[in-house]
Amino acid sequence: MLIFKDLPSLCLKRFKSTKSPFQKTVILPKTTLPLRRKNISDFEKDLQKVCGFLELYNWQWKSREGEEKFVLHDGPPYANGDVHVGHAMNKILKDIIVRHKMLEGYQVQYIPGWDCHGLPIETKAIKSSESFSLSPLEVRKRARRFARQTSNKQKKVFKRWGITADWENGCYYTFDKNYEVAETNAFFELYKKNLIFRDLKPVNWSPSSKTALAEGELEYNAAHISRSAYISFPLTQHSKSNLGMHQADNVKILSWTTQPWTIPGNKALGYADGVKYCIVKQVNGTCGQAFYVMAVDCIDNVASRLGCTFQIRNTFDSSSLAGCTYHHPMDMSITSSLVQAAHVTTSAGTGVVHLAPGHGAEDFAVARKFNLPTESIVDREGCLNSNAGFGLEGKFIFTEGNDAVIEQLAANDNLVFQHDYTHSYPCDWRTKAPIIIRTSKQWFIETTSFAEKAREACDKVSFLADGGKNTMLSSLSQRDFWCISRQRAWGLPIPTFYCRSTGNPIVTESSINHLMSLYSEDGADVWWKYPISKLLPDHVISQSNLPGTSDDYERGNDILDIWFDSGVSWSAVLGDSSSVADLYLEGRDQYNGWFYSSLMTHLAMGKKDPPFKSLYTHGFALAGDGHKMSKSIGNVVDPLVVTDGGKNLKVDPAYGVDVLRWWVAESNTFNDVRISKEIMNSMQLNVNKIRSSLRFLISNLNDFEAPTKMEEVTLKPIDAYFLRKVHQNYEQITELFESYRFSKAAQCILNTVQTLSRTYFTIVKDRLYCEAKNGGGRLSAQTAMHFMCGLLMKSIAPILPHLVEEVHIHHPCPTASEGESYFKNGWINVTTCPVGSNNEQQLDAVARVLALKSKLVAIDSRPTSDYDITLHTTCPDALHKLMLLHTTEGDCDIREILGCSRFTLLTNDDEMMTSSDGDVMIIEDNGVKMMVSTAVMKPCPRCRLNTSVKAGQPCDRCLDVLSDGWDEEITLYSN
Numbered sequence: 001m002l003i004f005k006d007l008p009s010l011c012l013k014r015f016k017s018t019k020s021p022f023q024k025t026v027i028l029p030k031t032t033l034p035l036r037r038k039n040i041s042d043f044e045k046d047l048q049k050v051c052g053f054l055e056l057y058n059w060q061w062k063s064r065e066g067e068e069k070f071v072l073h074d075g076p077p078y079a080n081g082d083v084h085v086g087h088a089m090n091k092i093l094k095d096i097i098v099r100h101k102m103l104e105g106y107q108v109q110y111i112p113g114w115d116c117h118g119l120p121i122e123t124k125a126i127k128s129s130e131s132f133s134l135s136p137l138e139v140r141k142r143a144r145r146f147a148r149q150t151s152n153k154q155k156k157v158f159k160r161w162g163i164t165a166d167w168e169n170g171c172y173y174t175f176d177k178n179y180e181v182a183e184t185n186a187f188f189e190l191y192k193k194n195l196i197f198r199d200l201k202p203v204n205w206s207p208s209s210k211t212a213l214a215e216g217e218l219e220y221n222a223a224h225i226s227r228s229a230y231i232s233f234p235l236t237q238h239s240k241s242n243l244g245m246h247q248a249d250n251v252k253i254l255s256w257t258t259q260p261w262t263i264p265g266n267k268a269l270g271y272a273d274g275v276k277y278c279i280v281k282q283v284n285g286t287c288g289q290a291f292y293v294m295a296v297d298c299i300d301n302v303a304s305r306l307g308c309t310f311q312i313r314n315t316f317d318s319s320s321l322a323g324c325t326y327h328h329p330m331d332m333s334i335t336s337s338l339v340q341a342a343h344v345t346t347s348a349g350t351g352v353v354h355l356a357p358g359h360g361a362e363d364f365a366v367a368r369k370f371n372l373p374t375e376s377i378v379d380r381e382g383c384l385n386s387n388a389g390f391g392l393e394g395k396f397i398f399t400e401g402n403d404a405v406i407e408q409l410a411a412n413d414n415l416v417f418q419h420d421y422t423h424s425y426p427c428d429w430r431t432k433a434p435i436i437i438r439t440s441k442q443w444f445i446e447t448t449s450f451a452e453k454a455r456e457a458c459d460k461v462s463f464l465a466d467g468g469k470n471t472m473l474s475s476l477s478q479r480d481f482w483c484i485s486r487q488r489a490w491g492l493p494i495p496t497f498y499c500r501s502t503g504n505p506i507v508t509e510s511s512i513n514h515l516m517s518l519y520s521e522d523g524a525d526v527w528w529k530y531p532i533s534k535l536l537p538d539h540v541i542s543q544s545n546l547p548g549t550s551d552d553y554e555r556g557n558d559i560l561d562i563w564f565d566s567g568v569s570w571s572a573v574l575g576d577s578s579s580v581a582d583l584y585l586e587g588r589d590q591y592n593g594w595f596y597s598s599l600m601t602h603l604a605m606g607k608k609d610p611p612f613k614s615l616y617t618h619g620f621a622l623a624g625d626g627h628k629m630s631k632s633i634g635n636v637v638d639p640l641v642v643t644d645g646g647k648n649l650k651v652d653p654a655y656g657v658d659v660l661r662w663w664v665a666e667s668n669t670f671n672d673v674r675i676s677k678e679i680m681n682s683m684q685l686n687v688n689k690i691r692s693s694l695r696f697l698i699s700n701l702n703d704f705e706a707p708t709k710m711e712e713v714t715l716k717p718i719d720a721y722f723l724r725k726v727h728q729n730y731e732q733i734t735e736l737f738e739s740y741r742f743s744k745a746a747q748c749i750l751n752t753v754q755t756l757s758r759t760y761f762t763i764v765k766d767r768l769y770c771e772a773k774n775g776g777g778r779l780s781a782q783t784a785m786h787f788m789c790g791l792l793m794k795s796i797a798p799i800l801p802h803l804v805e806e807v808h809i810h811h812p813c814p815t816a817s818e819g820e821s822y823f824k825n826g827w828i829n830v831t832t833c834p835v836g837s838n839n840e841q842q843l844d845a846v847a848r849v850l851a852l853k854s855k856l857v858a859i860d861s862r863p864t865s866d867y868d869i870t871l872h873t874t875c876p877d878a879l880h881k882l883m884l885l886h887t888t889e890g891d892c893d894i895r896e897i898l899g900c901s902r903f904t905l906l907t908n909d910d911e912m913m914t915s916s917d918g919d920v921m922i923i924e925d926n927g928v929k930m931m932v933s934t935a936v937m938k939p940c941p942r943c944r945l946n947t948s949v950k951a952g953q954p955c956d957r958c959l960d961v962l963s964d965g966w967d968e969e970i971t972l973y974s975n
Contacts, residue, residue: 022942022954025962026769027778029699033810035692040656041644044802048162051805051821056102057110057166059824064107072097072108073574073581073612075594076115076174076566079147080124083157085621085629085675086587088639092664093618093742094585095163099798100737102164102823111573112158112165113172116147117491118562119209119217119430124150125490132210136489136528143490144175157640161657162801172573174565180492180524181516182572183565186601187495188512190445195604196484198443198496198505200374202357202364203483205438207382207397208431211487212442214563215478216593217429224425224434226258227402230306230416231329231354231409232290233269239324243279244314245291251279252414253326253338254292254302256349258421259436260405261397264388265356265377266328270341270366271321275351280310292416293321295351302350306417329414330390330405341366358387358439376439380487398434443485443494443558450603451476457603462614464740465588465670472599472615475592482600484561491559493527497536498554506553508544511536527555567597570611580609585616616740618669624676637675652677658800659684665799666746686750687803690796693753694807696761697789700768704782706813716777717839717885717893719784721846722760726752730791737798749795756788759850763897770943772961786813797822845881849897852930855923856898860932864899865945868935872906875927879907882928901935901946 037043048054072094077087094110101108125146126139134142151173159167172179190196204213232252235243240251253269271277276296282289294302296315303310321338328334343362344353357367358376367374377388384392384401390408395401409415426435447454454476463469485494495515497506515535518526527535533550541550570579579602586594595615602611622628623635630636638646642660646652663683667673715723729752736745764781771778789811797804801823808814808822852871856864871894873879885893886905895903921932935946940955942962947955954962 022958022962025942025958027703027773028769029696030702031695031699031810031812033695033698033807035695036688037656039654041654044162044643044657045160047802047805048159050809053162053164053801053821054159054167056821056823057108057164057170059821060102060108061166063824064105067105067107070101070106070108070583071574071578071581072101072110072583072585073570074110074112075584075586075590076113076172076569077154078118078120079114079116079151079154079173080120081150083154083639085637085639087154087157088161088660089618089621089664089667089669089673090586091158091161091163092661093616093669095161096661096665096737096742096798097583097585097740098164099801099823103794103797103825108164109574110165111170111172112155112163112167113569113573114147114151114154114174115562115566116144116151116173116175117559117565118486119211119488119490120562121147121150122488122490123209123430137525139489140525140528147173147175160640160643161660172569174492174562174569175523177520177523179572180519183492183560183568184495184512184516184519186568186571186605187560187564188507188509190601190604191507192509193604193606195446195449196443197446198441200439200441201444201481201483202359202361202437202439203442204426204435205378205380205440206428206431206433206435207378207380208428208433209488210380212440212483212485213428213435214483214561216563216589216596218426218435219429219432220424221427221432221434222424223422224427226421226423226425227260227406227418228256228258228421229260229406229409229418230254230256230302230350231260231263232292232414232416233266233326233329233354234332234414235293236325236327236335239326242324243293243316243320245279250290252290252292253352254294254350254416255352255354256302257354258423259359259397260409260418261384261401262356262359262377263330263354263405263409264384264390264392265358266336266354267357267367267372268336268355268370269326269338270344270353270355270363271318271338272344272346272351273318273340273342275318275346276315277318277321277351278315279313281313283309283311293352295346297346298349298351301348305419329412330408332412337370339366339370359437361437364439374439378436378438382436397436442483443496445482445484445600445604446480447482447600447604448480450600451480453603454599457599457610461610461612464614465617468591468615468617471588471591472595475596476599478592482561482597484564485558486561487557488559489528491562492524492565494556494558494560496556496558497532498556500552500554505556506536506544506546508540508546510540510543514540563593563597564601566594567601570598570602571605576605579607579611581612583614583616584612585618588617588619590617614740619672622672622674624674624679626672626674642675642680655680655684656802658802659687661799661801662687662746665742668743687800689753689757690749690792690800691803691807693757693761694789694792694803696757697785697792698807698811701782701786701789702812703773704779704786704813706786707783714776714780715784716780717842717846718760718763718897719780721843722755723784723787724843725755726788726791729755730795733795742799745795746799749792749799752792752795756792763899766899766943766945767896770958770961772964775961793822839884841881842884845885846893846897848878848881848926848928849885849894852923852925852928853898855925856921856930856932859923860921865901866935867900867932868902868904868937868946869895869898869900870904870906870931870933872929872931873927874907878927901937 098108098110122139122143125143126134155167187196204218206213232254235251235253237247240247240249245251255269277293278296279291279293280299281291291313299310324338325335341353355363355366357363357372357374364374375387377384378397379385382397384395384397386393392401392404395404406415406418427433428435455473458469458472495507495512497511498504499506532553532555535555536550536553538549574581584595598611627635639660641652642655643657645654659680663675663680666683729748733745733748736748767777767781793804793807805822871882882894882905892903923930937946938948938951939946940948940958941952942954942958945955
């Protein structure tokens with residue numbers, strides 16, 4: 001290195017022609033990665049093509065063959081409409097998991113699917129005016145076309161969101177031929193085990209959809225209003241005597257119902273065991289002069305509702321009601337009995353319940369016990385049928401049916417009081433119309449025989465959401481049987497024939513095998529397309545040891561419940577031999593839906609374990625104010641507008657896919673999640689912070705060559721300290737990804753970015769920009785930043801794949817081959833990344849100095865470079881640690897951390913007093929005093945620190961840097 005006596009004058013001559021003489025001597029960051037992206041939507045689409053987003057799944061599936069497998073089984077969304085924010089939450093959560101597991105080296109199995117059958121699709125594909133006039137084949141044709149078109153539209157959006165899958169050949173659809181065959185086989189396996197049967201039972205019935213419904217197909221309207229009534233049932237003469245009344249007395253049983261239309265179907269009155277009953281008479285009011293029988297505990301509530309006062313005539317035990325009979329309130333010629341019923345309570349009503357076995361589950365159970373009639377008085381359309389009698393046939397139950405019943409009760413002097421009653425009531429999840437309980441012959445899965453096994457299976461499941469196990473157990477306890485038949489056309493037909501003469505169902509191994517053969521060739525449409533002679537040919541009848549020919553049988557008209565469709569996907573998609581998935585992830589409404597049907601069918605088929613090892617349930621997406629999204633309200637957030645922008649980009653800007661993905665990750669999806677423009681602006685700001693930090697890191701690596709051997713890496717204490725911080729955060733993020741706590745992982749990522757951008761980057765800028773290009777200090781910072789960048793990129797990769805691929809493309813020393821997806825690189829192995837210095841005392845000293853700086857910054861907003869700082873301590877331990885950072889003044893780690901112009905370390909009080917000159921601030925922390933005074937030297941025109949002896953002259957450090965290689969520069973500037 002050449003030394004010149006008058007270096008300052010030479011430097012001035014060197015830069016005389018430039019506006020800033022030292023501008024070109026500073027090593028500024030350099031990168032091709034822009035700070036912001038314009039036209040983000042188009043850019044992301046192009047990036048996906050360049051980086052092979054669509055090829056990534058098949059690459060990992062082939063290249064990871066033989067590695068440990070991770071199976072995420074996709075619960076099929078309905079192919080019945082455009083995507084919404086709920087789809088985004090669900091699919092992006094799954095993709096975060098898929099990408100993380102892929103980076104960890106697993107062979108990931110994720111096969112996306114669609115639920116293509118059922119009423120949700122049928123109602124969208126067919127106009128309501130045509131829904132019951134079209135042939136089954138025409139219904140199926142239109143529904144299939146709609147489902148295929150809709151699933152293709154949804155698939156296009158899922159690709160746009162960067163969801164990793166084999167979208168061309170690796171999806172499943174419940175209307176696929178192979179799926180229909182597998183589902184038919186599953187039905188038969190359960191039938192052979194006597195777990196599937198046909199019987200007359202009360203089921204949830206939707207008059208609006210004209211079909212039975214499962215519990216999972218119900219919604220509850222908390223504000224439903226029922227037309228309710230207190231109705232009297234006259235006691236027979238001998239029953240009056242049994243209760244101590246005169247035969248001339250007008251004694252009636254009082255009962256309350258919210259469904260007056262069921263009164264024509266009354267077959268008994270139920271009373272509670274162990275309850276005190278009484279006979280009362282009205283003292284004042286409008287209830288007439290009759291005596292009424294009710295429970296003693298119900299008197300006050302009934303009196304309050306009726307607006308009267310009752311006087312008790314006598315009381316008696318419930319056992320006195322045994323054997324009593326009464327007249328039907330609409331026809332005195334009909335008599336029925338009072339029976340003890342376990343479901344009767346005194347919490348509401350009168351303590352006496354009107355029983356219509358055709359329209360109540362508990363009523364039906366009582367009727368079976370006492371051998372009472374159980375027929376329904378309502379047809380499939382919700383109109384009273386011929387069984388109702390009283391001239392009511394054809395009247396719709398909720399309107400003119402109720403009116404006519406109320407009118408006849410009043411005419412018979414048995415309508416005591418009527419009123420509107422607001423309560424929670426089940427409705428059809430599609431039509432939103434109220435449903436009823438209706439007895440009909442349906443197909444069921446008997447679940448009681450393996451209910452305990454199902455409860456025990458829950459102990460083997462990791463429920464990731466709080467309360468998940470209790471919710472699952474509650475769903476298991478809600479039903480003793482599962483109705484799996486539906487009275488529609490769009491679905492898989494229940495593979496049952498019926499004997500014309502007896503009505504008995506026919507299901508044999510030969511008939512099932514023949515049907516599966518037909519389905520595998522032409523699909524389930526053949527059930528409606530082919531004649532009975534082809535569906536059940538004579539040779540199959542003979543093989544089944546059945547009498548007669550095909551003309552003696554007819555096909556059934558029911559289809560399978562769509563929850564059975566999706567519930568056997570573990571068999572149809574994963575296969576019987578590998579039917580247990582590592583994870584099911586769906587909305588919390590699936591405890592009573594897909595989770596239930598999957599668990600029950602899996603166990604019913606003889607499997608020992610549940611079909612899922614872990615269950616992740618997410619909440620619902622709400623508007624920014626916490627309300628449910630509704631088109632009528634106008635608060636619906638379209639995820640496509642979020643990513644690609646609306647018609648007016650100034651009003652609805654395009655945020656890009658990664659911002660939407662970050663919203664999913666940062667939100668606590670175990671609960672309901674809010675979304676709005678303001679929230680998305682906040683998400684964009686966070687993504688931009690991450691982008692800016694990565695940009696700063698790679699822009700300072702443009703002249704860096706990554707080390708090939710870890711033992712060659714030597715870091716300064718400051719760099720080691722912050723690299724360790726980033727590494728510790730990375731390990732925590734990895735753990736959070738493993739436990740699916742993505743919102744906490746996102747917060748940890750932001751904490752890492754904040755630590756780097758607010759503290760570390762500020763500290764090392766001077767060293768990166770102003771020290772010698774190949775100096776040890778600058779190389780130390782670059783080395784640390786190289787590994788920091790790698791750790792941060794791996795941390796965000798599962799969430800922000802577009803950003804990480806873009807950074808990878810612009811990275812001056814990428815860790816993956818050029819043109820290769822970043823995701824083929826693998827999760828960082830801690831053994832290949834230096835975690836910083838092992839000198840714990842040095843690192844503790846860095847922490848002490850940072851604490852002092854924080855106190856200074858908290859009380860003074862001026863740049864710390866405006867100050868000279870002196871540290872003083874008499875504590876041997878503190879002094880020892882500080883001395884580890886205190887080398888020469890020009891290369892002092894303490895000065896660099898504090899960011900001051902000059903730094904001094906003192907060891908006794910006398911020195912402290914001597915050094916005090918002018919205005920000073922004194923700050924103390926853990927035995928260390930910091931004296932802060934205005935810098936006394938002049939600003940260096942190159943590094944901007946107050947370290948120059950003379951104004952306009954570079955400081956000694958900068959002169960050393962400038963003098964290095966001067967023999968090359970002297971020629972350049974000699975003219």
